[in-house]
Amino acid sequence: MKHFLWHRFVFVVLRPVAGPIVKWMMGYSCKKQKGPDKPSLIISNHNSDLDPALVALGFTRHMYFVASEHALRNGFMSKVLQLVFSPIPINKARTDLSAVKEMIRRVKAGANVCLFAEGDRSFNGVTSPIPASTAKLVKSSGADLVTFRLEGGYFTTPRWASGTHKGKMTGGIVGRYSAAELKALTTEQVLAAIERDIFEDAYERQLGWLGHYKGKNLAENIETTLYLCPECKEIGTIKSAGERFFCRCGLDAAFSETGFLEGAGLPFSTITQWDKWQTEQLEETIKNAGNGPICADEGERLFEVDTAVGKKLIGEGRTQISRSTFQCAGVEFDMEQIAQFEIVGQMTLLFGLKNGATYEVQAAAPRSALKYREIFRVLSRGE
Numbered sequence: 001m002k003h004f005l006w007h008r009f010v011f012v013v014l015r016p017v018a019g020p021i022v023k024w025m026m027g028y029s030c031k032k033q034k035g036p037d038k039p040s041l042i043i044s045n046h047n048s049d050l051d052p053a054l055v056a057l058g059f060t061r062h063m064y065f066v067a068s069e070h071a072l073r074n075g076f077m078s079k080v081l082q083l084v085f086s087p088i089p090i091n092k093a094r095t096d097l098s099a100v101k102e103m104i105r106r107v108k109a110g111a112n113v114c115l116f117a118e119g120d121r122s123f124n125g126v127t128s129p130i131p132a133s134t135a136k137l138v139k140s141s142g143a144d145l146v147t148f149r150l151e152g153g154y155f156t157t158p159r160w161a162s163g164t165h166k167g168k169m170t171g172g173i174v175g176r177y178s179a180a181e182l183k184a185l186t187t188e189q190v191l192a193a194i195e196r197d198i199f200e201d202a203y204e205r206q207l208g209w210l211g212h213y214k215g216k217n218l219a220e221n222i223e224t225t226l227y228l229c230p231e232c233k234e235i236g237t238i239k240s241a242g243e244r245f246f247c248r249c250g251l252d253a254a255f256s257e258t259g260f261l262e263g264a265g266l267p268f269s270t271i272t273q274w275d276k277w278q279t280e281q282l283e284e285t286i287k288n289a290g291n292g293p294i295c296a297d298e299g300e301r302l303f304e305v306d307t308a309v310g311k312k313l314i315g316e317g318r319t320q321i322s323r324s325t326f327q328c329a330g331v332e333f334d335m336e337q338i339a340q341f342e343i344v345g346q347m348t349l350l351f352g353l354k355n356g357a358t359y360e361v362q363a364a365a366p367r368s369a370l371k372y373r374e375i376f377r378v379l380s381r382g383e
Contacts, residue, residue, distance in 0.1 A: 022057065044148040126272055144177065149172065226245070251266075319361060338376065
């Protein structure tokens with residue numbers, strides 16, 4: 001495989017140099033474990049941008065990582081990433097069979113490949129559902145499988161936060177499955193094993209430990225996740241400042257160092273509870289909107305994405321979504337022509353059309369991209 005020896009050399013050199021720095025930054029500890037002995041797929045849960053480094057620190061052998069192609073469209077730094085690590089790019093806005101083929105190719109060529117099976121970082125602290133296609137990939141690869149779980153990552157680097165919250169984070173191998181064992185299992189059984197091994201509920205774990213995650217402006221940008229107010233039922237009215245967040249209706253709450261929500265009369269003590277409620281409430285919100293706008297944001301920038309050359313600015317202006325259309329910067333898209341919405345980073349909205357075109361929406365100020373993705377999911381179910 002091209003440049004394999006170079007990539008393995010970089011891994012061996014960087015690990016003892018960068019490892020202690022990453023561990024200090026993240027409050028991370030892990031037991032360094034041998035293996036895998038054979039070319040394997042390594043599957044982990046996902047909660048921070050540094051998760052590839054954290055997983056790598058748990059092994060003594062080199063591995064390649066699957067990364068969003070968005071991260072590989074950033075000029076000079078992306079070229080450095082390609083040269084040093086050669087990640088496998090995957091397009092989140094559409095089904096990307098080329099990434100699957102490349103993963104299998106590298107495993108068959110003798111390399112280890114690490115995949116974050118959720119395909120996304122958790123917004124609410126609970127591991128996201130794993131697509132059945134992951135189990136199909138594992139079986140078709142003919143490789144061994146190693147599962148790895150990161151714990152404490154959600155409170156260390158909340159998806160919505162403006163910075164790192166210093167506390168305790170750990171990681172380690174959970175399961176090892178040989179290719180022969182996997183061959184004897186059904187796709188459903190492989191999927192169940194992956195889901196069991198990498199599942200993490202941040203608040204359930206916190207209840208058994210109650211560690212503190214310290215930092216500045218602990219609640220800043222929490223509105224990128226908490227998009228629906230439980231008091232007035234309005235979308236996009238919550239704003240954050242320092243350790244607190246507010247709504248114009250009078251709601252006043254705080255995000256504590258333990259990760260729990262505090263506030264007089266607040267109906268939720270965790271982000272998980274709040275997110276579950278707002279997801280369920282969306283159906284009623286959409287129904288009340290009728291054929292008009294369900295939600296909107298100002299000052300958004302729309303880009304057309306070409307994975308080969310980058311992205312091109314289309315325009316800037318208002319973004320809004322209704323039952324029939326998604327509009328941004330004066331461009332209107334028929335909802336029936338949109339294949340899916342995904343989120344990159346904290347609040348960049350990525351969406352793909354059924355004709356293969358891909359677009360990106362960036363925000364000038366903190367706002368929730370999550371609400372657009374969840375509205376699309378509800379509408380796609382025909383509700």
